[in-house]
Amino acid sequence: MFKLKVADARFLRDVINAILTLIEEATFHVSPDGIRLRTLDPSKVAMVDFELPKEAFDEYVCSERVKIGVNLSELLKLLKRAGRDEYVELSFDKKSGRLKVSLMGKYARTFNMPTLEAEEEEVPTPRVTFNVKAEMRAGGLNKAIEDASLVSDHVKLEADDEKLILRATGDLMGAIVELKKGSEALLNVEAIESSKATFSLNYLSEIVKAASATSDVVTLEFSTDMPIKLDFKQPKGGKLVYYLAPRMETE
Amino acid sequence: MELGAEARLCVRCRGVKSLCRRPTCPILIKFESHLAVSTKLLGRTLFGATPPEVLVGSKLWPQATIGPLLTPIKEDVRKLSEPSLLYGRSLDDVVALRSQLVRSTFKSHVKAARKSSKLLDLTRELSISSEPVDVEASFKKPLKPVLKFDDTLAPSGMSGSLTDLKVVGNVSAPSKVESLVDDRDVRAATAVRELYEYGISNYYIVRLLSLGLLGVPKDRVLVPSRWSITAIDSILSNGLAKRIADFDELNEVHVFSQSHLGNHYEVVLAPGPLSYEMVEIWLPNSVFMPNAKSAFIGSDHETWRGRVDFSKAGGGYYAMKLPVYEYLHKIRRQAFAFVLREVSSEYYVAIGSWKMREALREVFKRPPRKFNSIDEALKDVSSRVFTPFEKWFKRASLLRSYLSQAKLIKFINRMKGGYQ
Numbered sequence: 001m002f003k004l005k006v007a008d009a010r011f012l013r014d015v016i017n018a019i020l021t022l023i024e025e026a027t028f029h030v031s032p033d034g035i036r037l038r039t040l041d042p043s044k045v046a047m048v049d050f051e052l053p054k055e056a057f058d059e060y061v062c063s064e065r066v067k068i069g070v071n072l073s074e075l076l077k078l079l080k081r082a083g084r085d086e087y088v089e090l091s092f093d094k095k096s097g098r099l100k101v102s103l104m105g106k107y108a109r110t111f112n113m114p115t116l117e118a119e120e121e122e123v124p125t126p127r128v129t130f131n132v133k134a135e136m137r138a139g140g141l142n143k144a145i146e147d148a149s150l151v152s153d154h155v156k157l158e159a160d161d162e163k164l165i166l167r168a169t170g171d172l173m174g175a176i177v178e179l180k181k182g183s184e185a186l187l188n189v190e191a192i193e194s195s196k197a198t199f200s201l202n203y204l205s206e207i208v209k210a211a212s213a214t215s216d217v218v219t220l221e222f223s224t225d226m227p228i229k230l231d232f233k234q235p236k237g238g239k240l241v242y243y244l245a246p247r248m249e250t251e
Numbered sequence: 252m253e254l255g256a257e258a259r260l261c262v263r264c265r266g267v268k269s270l271c272r273r274p275t276c277p278i279l280i281k282f283e284s285h286l287a288v289s290t291k292l293l294g295r296t297l298f299g300a301t302p303p304e305v306l307v308g309s310k311l312w313p314q315a316t317i318g319p320l321l322t323p324i325k326e327d328v329r330k331l332s333e334p335s336l337l338y339g340r341s342l343d344d345v346v347a348l349r350s351q352l353v354r355s356t357f358k359s360h361v362k363a364a365r366k367s368s369k370l371l372d373l374t375r376e377l378s379i380s381s382e383p384v385d386v387e388a389s390f391k392k393p394l395k396p397v398l399k400f401d402d403t404l405a406p407s408g409m410s411g412s413l414t415d416l417k418v419v420g421n422v423s424a425p426s427k428v429e430s431l432v433d434d435r436d437v438r439a440a441t442a443v444r445e446l447y448e449y450g451i452s453n454y455y456i457v458r459l460l461s462l463g464l465l466g467v468p469k470d471r472v473l474v475p476s477r478w479s480i481t482a483i484d485s486i487l488s489n490g491l492a493k494r495i496a497d498f499d500e501l502n503e504v505h506v507f508s509q510s511h512l513g514n515h516y517e518v519v520l521a522p523g524p525l526s527y528e529m530v531e532i533w534l535p536n537s538v539f540m541p542n543a544k545s546a547f548i549g550s551d552h553e554t555w556r557g558r559v560d561f562s563k564a565g566g567g568y569y570a571m572k573l574p575v576y577e578y579l580h581k582i583r584r585q586a587f588a589f590v591l592r593e594v595s596s597e598y599y600v601a602i603g604s605w606k607m608r609e610a611l612r613e614v615f616k617r618p619p620r621k622f623n624s625i626d627e628a629l630k631d632v633s634s635r636v637f638t639p640f641e642k643w644f645k646r647a648s649l650l651r652s653y654l655s656q657a658k659l660i661k662f663i664n665r666m667k668g669g670y671q
Binding site: 024040042043044045046047123124125126128153154171200202226227243244245246247248249 | 496523524554555556645646648651652655656657658659660661662663
């Protein structure tokens, strides 16, 4: 038996949308403690590590561990039907293998959708020693990345104890976004040593755009030519963390 | 404007977007040639046949200039129209064959397709046919012998506005076509995919869609041929993409290449989740590059997420995507597909997008050259491309990322080995 209720349908919608940036079909691990998901994207370049403890829900009932495979864009289609101030109820019927999605508020409607074969394999997270840790406003990071996207498809991040710089070099144009420690966007930055690494904006902009809808504050961690970790702070003990492998640009 | 700037405008526009703000495209006009009127044309009437082929014009949308293409010659009508039969002929031959087609026209609002009118009903009747249909047409004035060229549409010869049309021959269509034309409960996109899976050619489906013969009642509007061609390429390849995503990744690098009518094609298929990138190089003095000093390079791509916006690279992007996806579906593999098209001055007149679709379908009939790495494959590719590698490579965003992007899995496995 598994059932959950969320008072704000938009919260669930935004979270699903954020996971959808990396994967179309996802396997959720559901347990009495809560829900989690960890997966690589099809190119094996990025990872999303997601968790919502039972406290994050307005109602949560789970009697046994179960894995549920879901087509996220189909689920999102249903969640998008919910209006402001409407709540969502999800329940899984193990016998039929179907997920029931109820939207309630102005009027009640219940959809049911098939679930998919669950992925067995669970990948460990990359364990990298990060030399830079930067705390940012998610909206500020989103804007800086939009700026870089205007001129190129990849961006170089450079950081020391004072600042974080985004450098993009395109075919014709270039862009430099400089964020100083303590500014509106960059709340804090600490660097064991100054570091730089280049990342694909295809990935970075999709991730940051979608995830910043769920969160106000993001912590970036990276090291020279190593993966970046983006931790989008979630309410009520939730977790939404991304890892993205670097690009090795020969310049 | 700097020298050659106007030429760059032309290659982006290709006679479609009116970027130079002239009412008609000066480049396409230049090629319009005046033909000798066929002796088989008697006055204002034409006794002949249609392959069938129908043109729905986009210029006056939401009004449409529409009508069947007709020929006074009744034998071998298909060879004028069927892209698989036109393929392999020289540019001059294609133009000569197409010039035998008379574009008959009448005007209709695109939404009028939901109602009945005599000329539209007859046009629809003959366009449903899979075989050539004998017709009798009457025109307002004696026919104007002018050849028309276009980047997406195949050329046609004379044109004249219809006053009357009679279908004298038999119309025959596969039962699958008839049943979907009659079915008003199935959406147009679903009908399109069903027809294709049944084995109906994409060109036949384009014709049905552009005449508003598929879908639920609100889908049944006239769709300009130019849009219908790209819509069908897109619907069909996206349908194939869903299935391809379930296949295993190709495990080596395959290269296909082909030159056809001044268009050189290179296709690289490399291991990875399904994604597609097209780079198009227009060399100086190719059809949309008169007076240009240097080549124009355009590109676009989509990742496994697919795309929702219309490609800035235009119809060719979709015309080449379809045969690539057809091939991946056939070999049951997913891959990163990179297509390079280089257009030389030998391609001096525009004959439509069918040439790209057919050239790639043809190239996939032959075995690929196989490589262990994409670097080797690219070396092989650049040996046949006139434009230097560095020039086009920097425009190939997905390809560059394919070469430089590290895999996260590499950093996960390191940990297992005791890394830090």
